[in-house]
Amino acid sequence: MNSYHAIGRNSYLDAARSFFKSLLETGEVQSLLVPLRQDRTNDIMPTLVSDPEDTDKADPFSPSFPLNSAKLVSRLTRKKNRKRVAVFLRPCEIRAVVELVKLKQADMENLVIISSDCFSAFPNSVFNTGFREKGEEFTNEYISARMSASFTDDYNGSISEACRICTDPFPGIADIVINPDHSDAKQVTVESKSDAGGHILAQMGLDEAEPPKDGKEKRKKVMEELGRNREETFQSIQEQTADLEKLGVFFSSCVNCYNCRVACPVCYCRECVFNTDVFDHEPLQYINRSQTRGSLRMPSDTMFFHLTRMIHIGLSCVGCGQCANACPNDIPLSGLFMSVADKAQKGFDYTSGGSIEENHPLSCFFEDELNDVTGI
Amino acid sequence: MENFEPRIIAFVCNWCTYTAADLAGTSRKKYPANVRLIRVMCTGMVDPKYILKAFLEGADAVLVSGCHPGDCHYINGNFKARRRMKLLHEILPNFSIPKERLRLTWIGASDGIMFADTIDTMVDQVRKLGPLNEDKRMVI
Numbered sequence: 319m320n321s322y323h324a325i326g327r328n329s330y331l332d333a334a335r336s337f338f339k340s341l342l343e344t345g346e347v348q349s350l351l352v353p354l355r356q357d358r359t360n361d362i363m364p365t366l367v368s369d370p371e372d373t374d375k376a377d378p379f380s381p382s383f384p385l386n387s388a389k390l391v392s393r394l395t396r397k398k399n400r401k402r403v404a405v406f407l408r409p410c411e412i413r414a415v416v417e418l419v420k421l422k423q424a425d426m427e428n429l430v431i432i433s434s435d436c437f438s439a440f441p442n443s444v445f446n447t448g449f450r451e452k453g454e455e456f457t458n459e460y461i462s463a464r465m466s467a468s469f470t471d472d473y474n475g476s477i478s479e480a481c482r483i484c485t486d487p488f489p490g491i492a493d494i495v496i497n498p499d500h501s502d503a504k505q506v507t508v509e510s511k512s513d514a515g516g517h518i519l520a521q522m523g524l525d526e527a528e529p530p531k532d533g534k535e536k537r538k539k540v541m542e543e544l545g546r547n548r549e550e551t552f553q554s555i556q557e558q559t560a561d562l563e564k565l566g567v568f569f570s571s572c573v574n575c576y577n578c579r580v581a582c583p584v585c586y587c588r589e590c591v592f593n594t595d596v597f598d599h600e601p602l603q604y605i606n607r608s609q610t611r612g613s614l615r616m617p618s619d620t621m622f623f624h625l626t627r628m629i630h631i632g633l634s635c636v637g638c639g640q641c642a643n644a645c646p647n648d649i650p651l652s653g654l655f656m657s658v659a660d661k662a663q664k665g666f667d668y669t670s671g672g673s674i675e676e677n678h679p680l681s682c683f684f685e686d687e688l689n690d691v692t693g694i
Numbered sequence: 695m696e697n698f699e700p701r702i703i704a705f706v707c708n709w710c711t712y713t714a715a716d717l718a719g720t721s722r723k724k725y726p727a728n729v730r731l732i733r734v735m736c737t738g739m740v741d742p743k744y745i746l747k748a749f750l751e752g753a754d755a756v757l758v759s760g761c762h763p764g765d766c767h768y769i770n771g772n773f774k775a776r777r778r779m780k781l782l783h784e785i786l787p788n789f790s791i792p793k794e795r796l797r798l799t800w801i802g803a804s805d806g807i808m809f810a811d812t813i814d815t816m817v818d819q820v821r822k823l824g825p826l827n828e829d830k831r832m833v834i
Contacts, residue, residue: 561790562749562826566833591743607751611830621834622743622750628785629742658785665784680781683773685763691780692798694815 321516323524326505329458330498331377333506337496337522338373338406344521347404347430351390352376360450364390366403378406379498380457381477382450383439386583386640388414392424404430408439409489410480413636413671414583416491420678421634423586430514433489434497437464438473438481441643449476461498469540480639480652483548488537490672494519500530552657559654566621568654571647574617578651579627581644584634584670592623628658633679635659636671700754700820702729702813705740707760709767710803717806725810726817729757736760737798738771742778745796749786750834752827755795755820759812762800772800794819795826 327333342350354365355375362382367373388411394403407415412433418424437460440449449456463471474482481487489495493515499505507530510516559565576592579585591597597619608614637659639652663670666679706712712733718725734740737760748756758775766772779798786796797816801809 556788559789563829563832565789566829570833572833613831615831615833618834621832622746625746625750625785625789626743629746629781632781632785658788661788662781662784665780680777683770683777685773688776688780691776691783692800694797694799694812694819 320529321510321519322527322529323508323519323522324499324505324527325508325524326502329504330379330461330506331454331458333504334378334496334498335373335376337506337508338367338376339370340522340524341404341432341518342367342370342373344518346402346518346521348401349403351387351394351403351405353378353380353382353406355454360453366394376406377454377457378434378496379437379461380454381438381440381460381473382445383408383478383638383640383643384442385581386414386638387411388418388424388583391415391429392418392586395425395427395429396423398425398427400428402428402430404432406432406434407489407492408436408638409433409487410436410484410636410638410671411583412489412491413486414638416671416674417584417634417636417678418586419674420676420681421584421586426674430494430518431489431492432494432496433492434495435489436481436484436487437461438469438477438484438487439639440476441478441639444476444478458503462503465498465500468536469543478639478652479551479642479650480637480656482544483551483637483653483656484544485548485637485656487540487544491674497530500536548656551653552660555650555653555657562621565624569620569624569649572620572624572649573647574620574623575646576623577644577646578641581640582627582631583638583640584631584636585627592619592626628655628662631655632659632662633666633668634670635663698821698825700728700817700825701752702755702757702816702820703748703753704729704731704757704759704813705734705737705744706731706757707737707767707772708733708735710761710765711759711799711801711809713803714801714805714809717804718810719806721806723806723810725813728817728820729813736766736768736771737775738766738768738773740775740778742782745782749791749795749826754823754826755797755816757797757799757812757816759797759799759801759809762802765802791826792823794823 325333349368351366353362355377364387493512495509497507510519559568637656642652745756760772
């Protein structure tokens with residue numbers, strides 16, 4: 319079953335990097351997708367590394383979260399091939415990959431998923447003004463602060479709304495989990511969570527270690543805190559968007575740029591209907607609509623777009639918050655979408671990204687079900 | 695408010711409910727003129743977007759109606775419609791569009807009287823609820 323190993327170096331990041339390096343050296347995987355500090359700019363972007371030496375700039379624990387890598391995993395695995403790839407993902411990214419696999423947009427056969435307990439992410443706007451320049455020292459400092467205070471540290475004000483109300487910051491489906499050690503700032507614990515993960519770790523010749531002791535208690539505490547935040551946020555969002563008129567006010571600064579859709583990992587259509595000629599209305603149609611109503615806010619079809627997105631991705635929403643991250647006008651989309659998705663998923667007794675076996679609710683049906691939906 | 699006449703958009707399937715509406719007509723059974731029928735080949739082709747569009751463009755209620763379970767001309771279109779309606783019933787009430795404004799019914803081809811009764815009941819219910827959007831300047 320699960321085996322535990324410890325890697326000690328000069329810092330958390332160095333320990334993690336040595337793990338990634340020896341992972342590539344085993345030859346079990348050909349490439350590794352991991353957040354990596356880019357030369358010169360200090361931006362941290364997912365990078366497909368094949369040369370073991372290039373892992374020396376990996377920064378998997380940084381609160382930088384520029385995009386949800388599930389879409390990249392879909393690019394890497396959408397067609398079968400012989401090469402095996404390892405990917406380092408946040409728990410919400412894993413959930414998105416699971417959804418994409420169910421929607422036939424990704425494949426797990428030659429994929430090794432590595433993850434860690436998530437230390438939350440900052441919105442791009444926050445990370446890029448002040449924290450990016452601090453370099454990797456900041457990452458080590460950030461993890462130490464987060465762990466010693468069990469997520470109640472001063473950084474709580476900087477993390478994004480979606481992370482504050484995260485449904486599950488601990489990886490569910492993963493092959494290998496690599497976590498900074500609570501008691502020692504220079505060590506990471508590596509755990510195998512599947513047979514494939516165990517096989518790979520066995521090749522690496524790591525030191526055996528004891529399972530961490532206080533993990534369960536801390537997890538419970540974090541989940542309770544997140545649950546409280548979630549309840550509060552959902553309530554305030556529901557008051558702000560209680561009817562269509564209020565929802566219109568909520569979206570009033572939306573410019574129909576569709577960045578939220580592009581950033582969404584589970585919005586996977588190659589051609590979105592809102593980009594097709596279905597929405598290239600005749601000029602006369604706009605004028606007629608304006609005459610009927612008295613006035614028509616342009617761009618139009620704003621609320622239509624967001625409601626349609628709720629229907630399309632409500633059941634698959636993994637709560638990564640990239641929609642809000644991508645919004646140029648800072649509409650707090652993540653809270654709204656997560657609150658609606660929560661209702662939709664509970665209605666079908668479904669958890670997005672929970673398991674590969676569970677059918678997506680709109681991909682199946684039964685003859686004898688949902689009898690309360692029909693009739694007057 | 696007293697003179698409020700609800701506008702109801704009904705997506706009805708060609709094989710059952712549309713035929714039932716036809717039967718209601720040929721048997722001289724009256725039903726309120728508040729409903730605008732849109733004939734579709736199957737309730738399984740009613741995209742949730744059609745329903746959203748109807749609500750945003752001024753409908754006070756939407757009815758989707760098709761064949762009884764097991765009677766679908768395309769074998770299982772109505773079951774797929776039912777799942778979609780369930781999803782809409784979970785999402786739309788968040789924005790004060792209750793289930794009473796969005797109905798799914800099974801009305802077979804020979805149920806002309808049932809069709810007329812359904813429309814009667816729905817108009818009564820929606821009349822009590824009042825108009826859905828009164829603010830014509832709302833973001834849509």
